Amino acid sequence: MVLLSLVASHSDIDLETVAKISADASQVASVVLASASPVAGAITLATCNRYEIYCEVPQSEDVPAARSEVITQIAASTGLSEETISTALISKTETDVIEHLFSVGAGLDSAVIGEREIAGQVRRALNEAQASGTATGSLVRLFQAASRTAKDVGSRTTLGSRGLSVVSVALELATDLSNDADWSTKDIVIFGTGAYAGATMALLRERGAHNVSVYSASGRADAFVASRGGTALDESTLEAALSHADIIIGCSGSDHRLMSSDITSLDRAERPLVAIDLALTHDFDPELGALAGVDLITLESVRMAAPEEQAQSLREARSIVLDAAETFATEQRERAADAAIVALRRHTQQVLESEVEKVRAQHGCTAAAEEVEFAMRRMMRQLLHVPTVRARELAAQGRAGEYIEALETLYGLAVDAPVAPSMKNAAGCPVTGTQSAAAHHDAPMQSPALRQVG
Structure with a gap:
């Protein structure tokens, strides 16, 4: 899955333009999800000096289509031309999305540097998206991590200690x-x-x-x-x-x-x-x-009147934000390996169970058969340890694709990327926050598709 954000803030354009884009655009996330766009989830963050929409799309190739659909819907809701919207919105993807939201939540991108009101607005944006059923798991984790980072900046630095807003x-x-x-x-x-x-x-x-x-x-x-x-x-x-x-x-x-x-x-x-x-x-x-x-x-x-915060506090805050963003990005990349790990384990489990059945058929439920089965299972766990560790290491380096290609070459396996939880019902309409939560709670764990190729 790929993170995408479209940002219009006081840092880049005048507030009049931000205001025009924000007008009647609060429901854009729901409308985009109800359309045929590739957007799997979206959260809108609108404040007195910014309008930002955070999206999750399945693959990098889907980013242009997702961006185009968001722009189309904002234009439709505000009456502005798509060209105007497109020019005003700055696109960010992946790590840039993470660093930007963490900076925003910590007050580093505010008109008043270090102000604490924005942290509450980030939390409310997440709550509203969850209530309307537009937030995916990845977006929830992103916004929750942004809130934790804001708290860390507040507790570990003197930035914002004067209570300025x-x-x-x-x-x-x-x-x-x-x-x-x-x-x-x-x-x-x-x-x-x-x-x-x-x-x-x-x-x-x-x-x-x-x-x-x-x-x-x-x-x-x-x-x-x-x-x-x-x-x-x-x-x-x-x-x-x-x-x-x-x-x-x-x-x-x-x-x-x-x-x-x-x-x-x-x-x-x-x-x-x-x-x-x-x-x-x-x-x-x-x-x-x-x-x-x-x-x-x-x-x-x-x-214009907002005072500059102390340079040292600002450097410390930015360091905390960058470290938190890198940690979150690494965790996200490691998640990309989960599908491959599950596929490999399922494949080896199938082989193991087949061999165990042969032992049972030949020796029955004897002590010797049980000892052989125990040894086989222990050996399989040991054999899977290194490939599992390597999968997470490569994913952390952004090389999960190499691991998946290796599985196909060595074992004839093809791993389908896990599909994001849909926020639309069978009729293509957004579900409510309650329905979404219930579906997430009651649905069984979905394993990635595993198929034999070659």
Whole structure:
């Protein structure tokens, strides 16, 4: 099996393009699996400054077709041309996929280096893929290993020890712009109730903010404030809250954008306003920053203001990531030998059982026959030890193909590559997370196909 990722992030393209690609593309993984593409599984990682989709395909030859299908489906969901999507997405395969995801999860590819929020987003991406039935075993192992690596970076280095994040840097910028570090007196309005809104509320509480109101265009503000505090707003109370707000923070990325005309129509009596737009698709009209008395902080502002972490910590973190990526890649390559090992063992087992039957037929169930059978089985285990070790050694070096060719030459065996667990049912539709898990739990172990050739 081959790992493939298609990446659009702030590191390579502007955030506007990332936002356009992300729009309505959350279901691409399910749609791709329901198509006739060679994609066996997929996980989507979408954050405030990246859109990435990780896929598993059967063979290297399937990568172009898989990439083309993903691009086609993203174009269909966003309305952008396939050419635009293809140009914006950077393709990575195999080891590059592993190193990139491990770096992302550890916060090394973030706008704020070392930020910890991304680790949670990696975990949520995996959970969502498992719930929707789009994650294969290899992708699950990949994302779980990325999460473990992020924890190792956090515990073994001082990277991110200051607790910096996109939200915290944005709030620091707001403090500087308002020339007032006392958040307890500020009236604040948050737009959105998602993960970023939750992180924002937590950091506001740490800074002593008390007057926080929350608006959700989808009507989820009441449930949000019930567990996190604050005051829920609706259409009838939003205008009054905005009239008295010192800080407004956009975290929703919904279609309901606050326009500059909405602010100018308010009776604010020239009251200064700091608008923090953390939504990739913009909760606030970019023209807000041109209004008198209004300062606009965007994700681009955060990226420009994010401090550099200590060089030593960064080197240590990158070393941990590279070591973890190489270990995972080696384990994946060793798995490629499993089919060959099982095939060889099955072949020798068949030969052994045939000879054992001859001994039993000739000598019956005597002590001598049992002693001969025991000796034959012990000898077979000893004979298989070196070929088994060599299979894993060669696979770790990326030479599993040589081992498989040797089996065909020496024993006349052909080993079929193990087929990835299908995430589609008999009708070609994606199965649910529960169905997928049940199928994985109840299905018997599938051995690779073994056939005699020549």
